[in-house]
Structures are given as structure tokens and as C-alpha cells.
Amino acid sequence: MTGSSVVSGLSKNECYCAPPDYSHDEDAHIMVEEWRLQSVQSPIELKHEESNAYDHFEPLEFHGHWDNEGTATFTNNGYTATLRFADREMPVLFGGPLHEDKYVFEQLHFHWSEDDHSGCEHIFEGKAFSMEAHAVHYNQKYGTFGEAVSKHDGLAVVAFFLTATDDFENECFNKLSEAVKNIVKIDSTTSVRADCLTWIKEEAQCKGYYTYQGSLTTEPYNESVTWILYPTPIHISRQQVDNFREMKSTPCEQHNIVNNVRPLQAAHPDKKLDLIYARSHKKSE
Ligand SMILES: [Zn+2]
Numbered sequence: 001m002t003g004s005s006v007v008s009g010l011s012k013n014e015c016y017c018a019p020p021d022y023s024h025d026e027d028a029h030i031m032v033e034e035w036r037l038q039s040v041q042s043p044i045e046l047k048h049e050e051s052n053a054y055d056h057f058e059p060l061e062f063h064g065h066w067d068n069e070g071t072a073t074f075t076n077n078g079y080t081a082t083l084r085f086a087d088r089e090m091p092v093l094f095g096g097p098l099h100e101d102k103y104v105f106e107q108l109h110f111h112w113s114e115d116d117h118s119g120c121e122h123i124f125e126g127k128a129f130s131m132e133a134h135a136v137h138y139n140q141k142y143g144t145f146g147e148a149v150s151k152h153d154g155l156a157v158v159a160f161f162l163t164a165t166d167d168f169e170n171e172c173f174n175k176l177s178e179a180v181k182n183i184v185k186i187d188s189t190t191s192v193r194a195d196c197l198t199w200i201k202e203e204a205q206c207k208g209y210y211t212y213q214g215s216l217t218t219e220p221y222n223e224s225v226t227w228i229l230y231p232t233p234i235h236i237s238r239q240q241v242d243n244f245r246e247m248k249s250t251p252c253e254q255h256n257i258v259n260n261v262r263p264l265q266a267a268h269p270d271k272k273l274d275l276i277y278a279r280s281h282k283k284s285e
Helices: 179-183 198-204 238-245
Strands: 052-054 058-063 071-076 081-086 092-096 102-112 131-139 155-165 189-192 209-214 225-237 276-278
Touching (some): 225 238
Parallel strands (some): 155 225
Antiparallel strands (some): 092 102, 131 155
16 A cells, blocks of 8 residues: 555455555664664654655554453543453564564553644644543563553554544444543443543554654653554544543542643754654565
8 A cells, every 4th residue: 555545446354544655764774672662752743844754663463452351440540540450461562673572461542632723642744633542551571560651662552543533433433432421420430331442443454654762742651651652643533532522530529630742852962863753564585
């Protein structure tokens, strides 16, 4: 696949959501081990012209993220809504820029703001979206999220943009956007269906994603994150975003979580952003 205009003849694992016009980029020659040692503060603006296209990663693989197994809970911690799984083997992420390591699913949470035009943390080509979802994983070799969080290769976060539109309700996303109504109170938790992540499935099978070495966007801001960002937004309705804005941030219930977005971080003069556009999988031999 080389552009977004081709919609026919797709095989099972291909899609046509990659941004257009990338087919003439030179393929970068990077040393993945060295690339993984550098990092900057997140979030950043993603500019395609400042990225290096790279064709030699192994396929990025999601295992178990949308299986209907075990249990899932959605919690209001006063800052965001967080999804966790239990009573099952945790989903695992590997391949792509993750080198030889496997990353275990820890939680998925959301960022949003008071309006539908500024609720994402990363900015793509000058454009902001209504929400950003972060699927947080830790490197299995460190055993727990707590051990991994301070290591340079400790975490992998997959980010998806969500954009609100007037007339499109995303049925798959309803499993979470309706459940949010049960966690309006701070520190409240509700059960959700274990297969509540199907709304990311299609996007996660796209080959065109951006990746860089960055940081957590919440305290303690460790520079331990391999970011994997899919540029094409997932469509949801305005009402689905609004449901999240009803969540309370304080026990007194006078304040809603209306903005949980960290501002863009300016590049530190001593650090270089090395943004990679993973254009396609490794060529088969
Ligand atoms: Zn986040």
C-alpha cells in the first residue's frame, strides 16, 4: 500500500488509512538499539516532513487486546478514566520498534478537554483531535509496571486519536462511553465487557504509524516510553466525548474533569527528536 486513495484489493491485514503521499520518502538507515537510548519529553507535534521513513521493523503485533476473556473494569481516578483487565493472561504487544522485547498491557486511559478541538496531547501536522487514548504497556523483562517505569526501555504506549463528529456514533466505543456514566464519582469503578477495545482493532492493523522515544505525560514524566502513534483518527460522536466531561475530579463533586492534556513540550537544546514513520513491515526474504 502506498497511498490512501487505493481502496480495492485489500488483504486481511492491510487498510487504506495511511496518510497519502509517503511513497517517495527515502528509507532511513537507523540503528534501532541506539535509537532506543535517546528520548525527549512528551507530547510533541508530529510532522511528517521531519520524520524518517523506515521499512525494516518486524510487524507490530497486538495479542489479546480485543479478546472476550476474563474481566475488565473502568475507573475514575479524578484525573482520567482507566481501563484494566483481570482474571486472564494480559494482552501483549511486540514487534515493530520494540526490538526483541515483549510489552504487557497495564491499562488504557483517555485525554480530553473542554472542547472537541483540543483534547489530544500529540498534535499531527498542526491538527488537534477531540481525544487521545493511551494503551500503556510495560516491558515484560522488568516484571511489573512499577519496576519498568524508570527504565529507558521500560514502557510502550500506543496512542490513538479520536475525533468527534455530529452524526456518527461509534457502536464499539459505546462499551466505554456508556460505562463512563457509571463512574461519574471520583474513585468509582464499573465493570465493562472484556472485549471493549474492538474500536481500536482496525486502526491497530495499519502499517503506517509514527514512533519516537519520549516520556510519560503525567508525573513523574519519566523518559521511558516508546511511543507508537496512529495518525488516522477514530470517529466517535460529540455525545460520546461529552460523557467523559461529566466525570468529577473532586470528592465534593463541584469540579469536572474538563481538561487532562499536557501541553506540547519544547525540544531540549541538547536532545534530538528522532521521529520514525514505520511505513511498512520488514520485507519478506
Ligand atoms: Zn496518557
